[in-house]
Amino acid sequence: MSNPLEKAKYLLAAHIPSQLxxxxxxxxxxxxxxNAGKSTALNALTRHKALARVSKTPGRTQQLVFFEIEQDKYLVDLPGYGYAKVPHELKDHWQAFLDRYFRTRNALKGLVVVMDIRHPLKEYDRHMLSYAVERGIPAHALLTKADKLGRGQQANALQAVKKELFSLFGETVSVQTFSGESKQGVDEARAVVNGWLGFPQV
Incomplete structure (x- = not known):
């Protein structure tokens, strides 16, 4: 099966809106x-070993990083926060930049929120999903590191997240289990992303 995402290559990193x-x-x-596994997920979807650098220091991504697949088709790696030790001014800058990006970016066709299946739907995850839902942009949750749980635990976690997402957002957010290590769910996630990017489904 052809995978257009394999053509992804680093284009630029934007720290301010004018750089987009x-x-x-x-x-x-x-x-x-x-540490939710976002870089691993991006690498698995694009079949690149190090498209998105997997950092041992959490919270290193402090720009919007654009990967170009072909002209006017991009994957965008958003800054991850959680453990990031960054000054308040930088956090405030990021909040304003992300807020503007989500509210005004016409090219944005979908949001993938990556969360560790063992610790899903933290405040950050809900915040990012609500951005998409408020804009009417489709969102898809990847429950990563699924290989760390047994089949029964995975199924229970998936059902619990589905139930909570439905109570928060109705049917606007889809969800699946995923593992960049075992490649579980990679084809399913790839189909979602390719659809949003306007690639024909094979």
Whole structure:
């Protein structure tokens, strides 16, 4: 099966709105708390070993990092927070930048929120999902590190998250189990992202 995401390559990192690419085309953003497995997920989806650097120091991503798949089609790696030791001024800057990005970016066609299946739906996750829901942008939750749990535990965790997402957002947020290590759920997630980017489904 062809995978357009394999063509992804680093384009730029934006720290302020003026550094963003032209607001045209299709882009899918990836968000996740520090250590949720976002870089691993991006690498698995694109079949790159180190497209998104997997950092041993949580919270290192402090820009919006754009990966170009083809002209006007991008994956966007959003800064992950959780354990990040950053000054309040920087956090405030990021909050304002992300807020503006979500509220005004026309090219944004979908949001993937990556969360550790053992610790899902923390405050950050809900905050990011609510951004998408408020804008009417589709959102998809990846419950990563599923290989750390047995099948029964995975199923229970998935059902619990589905129930909570439905109570918070109705049917606007989809969810699946995922493991970048065992490749569980990679094809399913890839199909969601490719659909949002406007690639024909094979």
């Amino acid at each position: 690419p032209a607001d045209i085309g299709h882009e899918v953003a990836f968000a996740g708390r520090s």
